[in-house]
Amino acid sequence: MEDLHSALEDRSLAVSTVPQKGRSLFTTRDFYPGEVILTQEPYVSVPNNNSSVSAQKRCDRCFTTTNLSKCSRCQTVWYCGTACQVLSSSSPFPFPLFRLIREVLCTLTLV
Structure with missing residues (x-):
């Protein structure tokens, strides 16, 4: 303390x-x-695909708004490049729960 x-x-x-x-x-x-x-740094982030919200698309790791491509696995979150996608998948957090949350988010189908 x-x-x-x-x-x-x-x-x-x-x-x-x-x-x-x-x-x-x-x-x-x-x-x-x-x-x-x-x-x-955020502990976790969640994609917001609500069309009624005027949220701009952002890289899920660095939050930039340029050169975005959908995640090659889940096609839901966005990345500005391969480096951010790879860094995002190898979480710096020592807690396995964060990796599990991200894996679950990648398997969800948003409607």
Whole structure:
């Protein structure tokens, strides 16, 4: 927990408990509009093929919107190239559940 507090402090952030709200994240300085405070890689993503949503097609790994081709296996998710498809199939996560979720998503037929 000390490592977390140290890492947050380096980014001008702090964790504190607010009565009746619980643990909360606060800034310890003013941030500029548009300044990135935190980033995190997603644990899992799901294709959104709902035509009523104006979501743009994106690479399932790097989220780019150019040079897209459907996954050669499931024909559902999109990749910007072979490299992203290969990297996506060899998940960096040590948890087998993430690989299982991705495999299941590739076998689903969306209607």
